[in-house]
Amino acid sequence: MNWIEKYRPKSLKDVVGHEKVKERLRNWIESYIRGEKQKPILLYGPPGCGKTTMAYALANDYNFDVIELNASDNRSASIIKRIVGQSAVSSSIFGKRFLVILDEVDGISGKEDAGGVGEIIKIIKKAKNPIILTANDAYAPSLRNLLQHVEVIELKPLTTTQILNVLKKIAEKENLNVDEKTLRFIAQRSAGDLRSAINDLEALALSNDLSYEAAQTLADRNREANIFDALRVILKTTKYGIASMALMNVDETPDVIIEWIAENVPKEYEKIEEIEKAFDYLSKADMFLGRAVRKQNYSFWKYAGTLMTAGVALAKDEKYRKFTPYSYPKIFRLLSKTKADREIIKKILKKIGEKTHCSTKRARFDLEALKIIAKENKELAADLVKYFEIKEDELKALLGEELASEIIKIIKKRKKEDKKIKKKEEVKKEKEAKKETKEEKKEENKKEKEKKEKPKQMTLDVFFK
Numbered sequence: 014m015n016w017i018e019k020y021r022p023k024s025l026k027d028v029v030g031h032e033k034v035k036e037r038l039r040n041w042i043e044s045y046i047r048g049e050k051q052k053p054i055l056l057y058g059p060p061g062c063g064k065t066t067m068a069y070a071l072a073n074d075y076n077f078d079v080i081e082l083n084a085s086d087n088r089s090a091s092i093i094k095r096i097v098g099q100s101a102v103s104s105s106i107f108g109k110r111f112l113v114i115l116d117e118v119d120g121i122s123g124k125e126d127a128g129g130v131g132e133i134i135k136i137i138k139k140a141k142n143p144i145i146l147t148a149n150d151a152y153a154p155s156l157r158n159l160l161q162h163v164e165v166i167e168l169k170p171l172t173t174t175q176i177l178n179v180l181k182k183i184a185e186k187e188n189l190n191v192d193e194k195t196l197r198f199i200a201q202r203s204a205g206d207l208r209s210a211i212n213d214l215e216a217l218a219l220s221n222d223l224s225y226e227a228a229q230t231l232a233d234r235n236r237e238a239n240i241f242d243a244l245r246v247i248l249k250t251t252k253y254g255i256a257s258m259a260l261m262n263v264d265e266t267p268d269v270i271i272e273w274i275a276e277n278v279p280k281e282y283e284k285i286e287e288i289e290k291a292f293d294y295l296s297k298a299d300m301f302l303g304r305a306v307r308k309q310n311y312s313f314w315k316y317a318g319t320l321m322t323a324g325v326a327l328a329k330d331e332k333y334r335k336f337t338p339y340s341y342p343k344i345f346r347l348l349s350k351t352k353a354d355r356e357i358i359k360k361i362l363k364k365i366g367e368k369t370h371c372s373t374k375r376a377r378f379d380l381e382a383l384k385i386i387a388k389e390n391k392e393l394a395a396d397l398v399k400y401f402e403i404k405e406d407e408l409k410a411l412l413g414e415e416l417a418s419e420i421i422k423i424i425k426k427r428k429k430e431d432k433k434i435k436k437k438e439e440v441k442k443e444k445e446a447k448k449e450t451k452e453e454k455k456e457e458n459k460k461e462k463e464k465k466e467k468p469k470q471m472t473l474d475v476f477f478k
């Protein structure tokens with residue numbers, strides 16, 4: 014069992030904070046037990062502050078059974094009509110007393126759902142059972158007509174100290190070796206959301222690193238945390254309104270988000286038909302994403318967004334009350350692995366484009382041709398590789414290790430031969446040069462000799478004269 018469920022208070026006295034609200038809830042249900050009809054209560058407040066927990070704890074304290082229903086689910090309306098409308102508190106047909114919880118009523122949109130807020134109002138007017146409705150925002154426009162029929166009670170976010178105290182208790186019970194500084198950091202970060210604080214602590218404990226530094230890396234994951242929150246909303250809710258707003262705070266483009274959803278749908282949904290339906294919506298969303306890029310018309314993102322959030326959310330019949338560890342899309346790991354290769358291919362295309370004076374798009378034809386030539390005629394391929402100045406690692410990325418090595422061998426062999434020829438020529442030239450200088454010297458010597466010999470001759474001449 015995950016810690017959220019393990020440490021969910023069973024009794025109101027264990028619920029942290031909200032003292033006045035607890036008091037009011039007790040009085041309210043005691044009035045019911047006395048047979049006095051009361052208005053249903055609408056509990057509203059930020060996520061993870063204890064709305065659902067308090068409703069369950071109250072039922073448990075007073076020995077009521079809970080019927081939890083999704084307010085916007087069509088089936089809910091008929092169930093509520095059957096059970097809520099007819100069975101009074103004291104004379105239930107099952108001999109039981111029921112507390113009805115209508116979850117997330119701010120997610121109902123008046124028009125789309127056959128049930129709608131109007132239906133809820135009709136039902137709660139007739140109901141003889143105590144009903145608690147929950148919402149994040151009681152003043153959502155869709156709830157305007159509901160407010161006069163319910164008692165509105167606000168739950169404030171929990172304070173850092175309250176959250177810290179809960180974390181300390183859990184740390185003690187779980188025998189965690191964690192210091193107060195770390196716990197305080199988690200508490201502060203949660204901004205009043207006890208659920209996320211408990212989740213963070215459990216995540217750290219699972220990673221076996223409860224250091225302050227590890228807690229800080231949780232904070233670094235903020236961007237992803239937004240995605241995790243959005244995923245939780247989309248995959249847990251069955252309400253159009255709530256799901257379609259899920260991406261509001263997510264700072265990612267839909268083509269990235271769709272991968273996150275696709276990765277995690279099979280982890281959350283348990284029925285094969287639900288998974289199939291969800292993927293059908295995802296594929297339709299993907300079609301709009303493609304269209305947005307092709308037509309350079311990003312207003313298509315809107316349709317993709319609705320399909321991938323509300324479509325996926327409504328693909329399931331029920332909200333799964335379980336902890337699902339969502340994960341990073343595998344496809345991104347795969348893409349980043351092949352990303353380097355794709356970058357290299359781009360470089361080659363650019364080189365070919367420059368040499369052949371064409372676009373990189375056109376160069377793809379040449380690249381394909383080069384691949385075929387590499388198999389059929391390695392000598393020619395070697396010529397082309399040299400001409401395009403494709404480097405070794407680039408060629409390996411293009412042709413694979415084996416084929417590239419063969420061509421590289423040819424190029425190296427040629428280089429060696431070229432060098433040999435060059436050297437031979439150089440030696441030859443050197444020799445010739447030496448020969449020339451030798452002959453020049455010889456000539457010079459000869460002249461010198463002649464010069465020296467001439468005056469001798471002259472003197473002799475003179476002598477003979």
Ligand SMILES: Nc1ncnc2c1ncn2[C@@H]1O[C@H](COP(=O)(O)OP(=O)(O)OP(=O)(O)O)[C@@H](O)[C@H]1O
Nearest residue numbers: 017020021028029060061062063064065066207208
């Ligand atoms: N006041 C509280 N006292 C003790 N534990 C709490 C309190 N509030 C929340 N928790 C813990 O956080 C978990 C989530 O709380 P809960 O489901 O009641 O939130 P919620 O307000 O209904 O949120 P949401 O609107 O997101 O459904 C509970 O299982 C419990 O472990």
